[in-house]
Amino acid sequence: MTAPSIEHEDTPPDPAARRHWLAVLAHAPRELLERHAAAISADVFVRLRAPEVGMALLRARIGNHGDRFNLGDATVTRCVVRHAGVAGRLTAGVGYVLGRDEARAEWIARLDALLQQPEHHEALMRDVIAPLAAAVAARRAEEAARTAGSRVEFHTLTPEVSA
Amino acid sequence: MTRADADTSRFRAGFADPVEGAQRSFRTLLDAMAHAGRTHAFPDAALQGLRPDDPGLAPPLPAGVAATLLTLLDAQTPALLAGEFAAGAAWLRFHTGARPAAADEPLAMAAARAADVDAALWSRLALGSDDAPQDGATLVVEVDALGDQPGGQGIALNLSGPGIPDTRRLVVAGLAPAFWAWRESLAGAWPRGVDLVLTHGERVAALPRSTRIQREA
Numbered sequence: 001m002t003a004p005s006i007e008h009e010d011t012p013p014d015p016a017a018r019r020h021w022l023a024v025l026a027h028a029p030r031e032l033l034e035r036h037a038a039a040i041s042a043d044v045f046v047r048l049r050a051p052e053v054g055m056a057l058l059r060a061r062i063g064n065h066g067d068r069f070n071l072g073d074a075t076v077t078r079c080v081v082r083h084a085g086v087a088g089r090l091t092a093g094v095g096y097v098l099g100r101d102e103a104r105a106e107w108i109a110r111l112d113a114l115l116q117q118p119e120h121h122e123a124l125m126r127d128v129i130a131p132l133a134a135a136v137a138a139r140r141a142e143e144a145a146r147t148a149g150s151r152v153e154f155h156t157l158t159p160e161v162s163a
Numbered sequence: 164m165t166r167a168d169a170d171t172s173r174f175r176a177g178f179a180d181p182v183e184g185a186q187r188s189f190r191t192l193l194d195a196m197a198h199a200g201r202t203h204a205f206p207d208a209a210l211q212g213l214r215p216d217d218p219g220l221a222p223p224l225p226a227g228v229a230a231t232l233l234t235l236l237d238a239q240t241p242a243l244l245a246g247e248f249a250a251g252a253a254w255l256r257f258h259t260g261a262r263p264a265a266a267d268e269p270l271a272m273a274a275a276r277a278a279d280v281d282a283a284l285w286s287r288l289a290l291g292s293d294d295a296p297q298d299g300a301t302l303v304v305e306v307d308a309l310g311d312q313p314g315g316q317g318i319a320l321n322l323s324g325p326g327i328p329d330t331r332r333l334v335v336a337g338l339a340p341a342f343w344a345w346r347e348s349l350a351g352a353w354p355r356g357v358d359l360v361l362t363h364g365e366r367v368a369a370l371p372r373s374t375r376i377q378r379e380a
Contacts, residue, residue, distance in 0.1 A: 048177070
């Protein structure tokens with residue numbers, strides 16, 4: 001048995017941390033994701049759920065209160081793969097992406113399976129998730145800057161009332 | 164340890180192609196229900212993925228039970244895996260989304276090995292109501308032997324009713340006489356009742372609630 005690593009052998013990774021890396025992967029630009037994921041051999045993974053395209057119902061509430069209403073359906077592709085780590089530790093990686101890009105869903109599932117393995121976790125967080133997160137943030141900042149130029153501010157002018 | 168055992172079952176495979184596998188298995192179950200008491204084999208194309216080369220990937224349930232549950236269950240149906248099959252709960256939830264039935268809830272779907280089928284289990288099965296007989300439960304049982312050949316061990320059943328031209332004989336091993344007595348006691352409850360799916364390995368026979376069963380002396 002190897003030295004205790006980032007987490008106890010049988011405890012799943014912190015849900016918040018996993019949510020973070022899955023969100024980064026789901027939003028990552030395709031070409032960057034491909035560069036990182038294509039470097040991993042496909043042989044070490046077994047498909048538990050082959051990539052499949054389905055629909056997710058999007059529900060929303062106006063202004064985050066009031067009744068929920070059905071906004072519409074979104075096409076979602078998902079995939080689950082299994083990986084056995086050095087100590088025989090099994091992890092199931094999931095990949096969910098908007099759209100029907102099956103390769104992207106499988107890349108994310110593979111990275112998620114490896115990220116849950118203590119021996120790969122830190123290296124992947126440093127070499128894959130951090131740069132992808134930076135790329136996602138940069139793209140969002142660029143989009144925000146572009147749309148900020150056409151932003152309209154609505155001010156309500158209160159008439160001065162002379163006493 | 165038990166938690167780890169239960170957890171790892173979700174790392175096991177389901178149908179290789181969920182649509183193909185479920186459709187072919189559904190056809191098999193439909194034939195079995197329509198020809199009550201006749202044994203059918205799940206086709207190879209349906210069982211793709213359920214008998215992988217790597218034993219670590221094999222489903223935690225026998226192939227016929229696995230194919231039946233993967234085909235019939237979805238997130239809307241609470242299911243109970245009783246006795247030894249309980250170790251497959253995480254696998255079932257992963258592949259079908261079916262939630263485990265609560266302890267006080269009438270069962271819509273249950274699966275067990277024949278030895279684990281007892282009064283505590285069958286008394287929990289929903290029978291439906293006269294207005295909604297479709298709420299009656301489906302019970303999937305992995306029996307010790309299933310066949311129509313004479314001389315086999317087990318209890319010989321003489322079947323008649325819809326889907327059976329005259330009478331049909333089915334020999335089932337593993338289910339207690341008390342179970343068959345309970346099944347016979349439901350005859351007057353029609354259209355309420357329980358539909359039985361009996362599997363043995365990759366073979367299946369069905370005894371819908373409409374089938375009249377007489378045990379051979």
